[in-house]
Amino acid sequence: MAYVQVENAVKYFSREDGTDMLVLDRVSFDTKEFGITCLLGPSGCGKSTLLNAISGLERLDQGRVEVISNHGSAPSHSPRLGYVFQDPRLLHWKSVEENLTFALKGMSIPHAEWSDRLRKYLEIVGLSEFRNQFPLYLSGGMRQRVGLARGLVIEPEVLLMDEPFSKLDQLTARRLREETLRICEHLKQSTVLVTHDVEEAAYMGDRIIILCARPAGIVDILENPLPPGARDVDDLQFIAFKKRLLQSVLKLMEKDEVPS
Amino acid sequence: MKIVTCASPINNAAFTMLTAKIEHNRLPTVMAREEKALAASVQAPLATEGSAIPARSKMGHGREAAWTTGLRIASILAMLLVWWALTFFFPPSLIPHPIETFSEVAAIVSTGQFFTEMGATLRRVGVGFAIAMLVSIPLGILMGTVKSLENFFEPPVILGLTMPGLVWAVMMIMFFGLNETSAYAAVAVTIFPMLTISLWQGTKSIDKDLIDMSTAFHAGPWSKVVDVILPQLVSHILAAIRYGLGLAWKVVVVVEMFGFSNGVGYQVVRGFNVFSMKQVLAWAITFLVVMIIIEFGMIGWLESRITRWRPRVEAWRR
Ligand SMILES: Nc1ncnc2c1ncn2[C@@H]1O[C@H](COP(=O)(O)OP(=O)(O)OP(=O)(O)O)[C@@H](O)[C@H]1O
Ligand SMILES: [Mg+2]
Numbered sequence: 001m002a003y004v005q006v007e008n009a010v011k012y013f014s015r016e017d018g019t020d021m022l023v024l025d026r027v028s029f030d031t032k033e034f035g036i037t038c039l040l041g042p043s044g045c046g047k048s049t050l051l052n053a054i055s056g057l058e059r060l061d062q063g064r065v066e067v068i069s070n071h072g073s074a075p076s077h078s079p080r081l082g083y084v085f086q087d088p089r090l091l092h093w094k095s096v097e098e099n100l101t102f103a104l105k106g107m108s109i110p111h112a113e114w115s116d117r118l119r120k121y122l123e124i125v126g127l128s129e130f131r132n133q134f135p136l137y138l139s140g141g142m143r144q145r146v147g148l149a150r151g152l153v154i155e156p157e158v159l160l161m162d163e164p165f166s167k168l169d170q171l172t173a174r175r176l177r178e179e180t181l182r183i184c185e186h187l188k189q190s191t192v193l194v195t196h197d198v199e200e201a202a203y204m205g206d207r208i209i210i211l212c213a214r215p216a217g218i219v220d221i222l223e224n225p226l227p228p229g230a231r232d233v234d235d236l237q238f239i240a241f242k243k244r245l246l247q248s249v250l251k252l253m254e255k256d257e258v259p260s
Numbered sequence: 261m262k263i264v265t266c267a268s269p270i271n272n273a274a275f276t277m278l279t280a281k282i283e284h285n286r287l288p289t290v291m292a293r294e295e296k297a298l299a300a301s302v303q304a305p306l307a308t309e310g311s312a313i314p315a316r317s318k319m320g321h322g323r324e325a326a327w328t329t330g331l332r333i334a335s336i337l338a339m340l341l342v343w344w345a346l347t348f349f350f351p352p353s354l355i356p357h358p359i360e361t362f363s364e365v366a367a368i369v370s371t372g373q374f375f376t377e378m379g380a381t382l383r384r385v386g387v388g389f390a391i392a393m394l395v396s397i398p399l400g401i402l403m404g405t406v407k408s409l410e411n412f413f414e415p416p417v418i419l420g421l422t423m424p425g426l427v428w429a430v431m432m433i434m435f436f437g438l439n440e441t442s443a444y445a446a447v448a449v450t451i452f453p454m455l456t457i458s459l460w461q462g463t464k465s466i467d468k469d470l471i472d473m474s475t476a477f478h479a480g481p482w483s484k485v486v487d488v489i490l491p492q493l494v495s496h497i498l499a500a501i502r503y504g505l506g507l508a509w510k511v512v513v514v515v516e517m518f519g520f521s522n523g524v525g526y527q528v529v530r531g532f533n534v535f536s537m538k539q540v541l542a543w544a545i546t547f548l549v550v551m552i553i554i555e556f557g558m559i560g561w562l563e564s565r566i567t568r569w570r571p572r573v574e575a576w577r578r
Contacts, residue, residue, distance in 0.1 A: 057472045081476070089473040093491040093569045102487060106477040134569035154477070 001070055002079035002157035003190045004054055005030040008063030011049055023049050025215035026063070031158075035184050035228065036191040038201040040249065041211030047194040048086055050216065051160045054192065055083050067158055080107060082156030084164045086194075088147035090135040096122070096146050097131040100153045107154045121153040124179050126172070141167045148176065152183060159184065159191040165200065174233075177204055181228050198249060202242040203231050210248055220248045356538040364542035373527075374546055381516065381523045382550070384440070385508045388447025392455055392504070395448075397497070400459020401489065410460070417460075420453035425511035433518055443515045450511045451504040458503075462496030463489070498563050502555065509551070 011024040023046040031037045039047050052058035054065050069079040090099050097118055104114050122128045125145040135143050144167045151159060164180075165173040181204060184191050195201050201208045202224070210220040222245060224231075231238055346355045368374045403410045403417075429446045436442035466489060474488045516525025524543055531539030 052472075055476050057476060083473075083476045085469075085473060087469070089469050091470065091487060091491070093567075094487070102474075102479070102483075103477040106474070106479040106483065108478075136569060136571055150477075 001188055003031045003068055005066045005068055009060050010062035012061050022215040025217040029209055031190045035206045036193055036204050038205030038208045039194045040201045040208055042213050045211050045214050046216035048162055051162055079157040082151040082154050082159045084148050084151035084161040086162040088143040090146055092135050095132050095134055100150050103150045103154050117153050121149045125149045155187055159189045162194045198246050202245050212252055219252055361538055361541050364538050365545050377522055377524055377527055384443040384512050387444045391448040392452040396452055396455035396459055400456045401463050403460040404463020417453045417456050425450045426514055429511055429514045438519050446511050446515050447508045451507050455500045455504055458496050458500040462493045466492050494566050
């Protein structure tokens with residue numbers, strides 16, 4: 001098992017006019033013991049920035065981020081990290097399958113496993129038929145699913161997902177949520193999932209972290225009372241939890257409201 | 261429920277969350293029923309049973325290609341017509357008749373002279389081009405990625421661009437003497453700045469998000485260049501090759517005119533020395549034909565092969 005530890009993360013960006021803009025305001029959390037941690041917050045608050053910091057693509061101004069492996073094995077072992085980006089970020093000159101092998105190659109997955117993994121994850125996202133197609137000939141939702149498959153196919157120990165279901169229709173999204181939940185549990189992944197959608201957070205998250213508008217800071221942390229297997233969108237207990245989540249979000253909005 | 265109308269940055273999110281609230285406050289049974297209906301409707305299209313699968317429209321493709329070819333042929337015929345018309349106003353020593361000129365072309369080709377002379381010229385262009393590419397591609401990529409290298413190399417590259425090919429040709433012949441090396445060097449030096457600039461600008465327009473993606477998936481430096489950077493530069497490289505070929509032809513002909521004993525440029529000078537416009541034109545025409553074959557045949561083919569992944573733009577480019 002591996003997990004993410006974020007301590008006191010502070011991040012500034014520069015505005016056009018050279019002034020500093022605080023994006024992350026002392027964010028601390030870890031994903032220890034938790035399968036899926038959901039980050040729920042309004043648009044532009046800094047969720048993607050936080051994921052970028054965890055993946056090492058963005059440097060923090062203060063605080064630190066660590067991806068820790070409590071493998072007990074060699075300390076040199078750095079946990080494998082998968083990233084499903086908000087925009088799919090596909091290599092347009094490579095076919096669907098080649099986009100996945102690009103990740104397999106980079107992550108040094110043994111060549112012998114490639115074909116089995118490709119078959120399995122393309123099947124899961126429902127793109128087996130399109131494996132030789134180029135991304136620009138696919139629909140927006142299909143491209144998003146390629147990005148999802150690329151994050152999953154390397155079977156990472158830590159999985160970062162940035163609104164991976166946002167461009168999909170309700171039924172496809174629901175099926176992929178279930179599938180992702182199953183995969184995360186099976187592979188004992190530690191997952192950070194960014195979302196706007198309260199229901200998605202309640203369904204996917206073992207723990208939900210609510211962030212406020214920029215600068216992002218943690219305003220509330222809720223633990224899901226239901227285990228992954230027992231979450232049913234029509235179940236009353238589930239709906240009750242969703243309501244609690246929603247109330248927490250709405251409370252936050254009222255606080256941010258400018259009195260007129 | 262409260263409706264948020266203030267101009268706060270979270271307005272969008274507020275909207276999403278409010279709609280979410282409205283939707284999810286409905287009774288579970290209603291939701292379940294709706295979803296069943298939705299699931300059922302997804303399974304089959306609302307077509308009448310047993311109706312045949314509609315045929316795909318294939319019209320227009322062939323006709324469009326024929327129209328394009330027709331326009332090109334018409335353009336060439338129009339040029340020949342103008343040429344022919346000019347023969348009425350000028351003596352044949354200045355404007356030879358098209359038919360006589362083309363029989364001269366036929367003579368050049370049938371004696372095999374065309375192949376030896378054109379071969380020599382093509383080799384000079386090819387070698388010079390290869391040298392320039394080998395230096396320009398890495399240098400252009402480095403200039404596009406490393407700020408200090410950009411600042412250092414910008415002045416010489418811009419200065420090189422403004423230097424006329426003729427001056428390079430003279431300087432290279434003075435430096436290397438009248439041999440093949442001076443021809444290769446003149447071609448390489450002339451097109452080098454232009455190639456470098458287009459690679460440099462192309463590299464600056466590269467999608468940084470894709471580089472981040474490749475970093476996140478631990479792509480090695482070689483894979484980053486070959487799988488991520490170079491494919492984004494292909495259009496820039498091809499455009500530079502096209503433009504560079506035009507420059508290379510011009511400078512190689514000048515070099516050959518200075519006293520080489522073969523090559524197309526030398527043949528043109530010979531035509532000039534005996535004041536035979538027919539011979540000059542005949543060589544110019546063979547030259548053009550070779551250019552067209554390289555441009556449309558080879559580069560065009562290469563481009564359509566390499567950019568197979570990109571949907572064609574012809575749809576709106578009527
Ligand atoms: N490279 C950058 N340079 C400057 N500012 C940036 C940069 N990237 C993001 N920002 C700013 O940081 C803030 C947070 O951006 P971020 O992408 O993290 O938001 P987000 O929470 O993911 O939003 P969304 O839900 O809409 O994706 C935004 O206000 C954005 O303008
Ligand atoms: Mg984002």
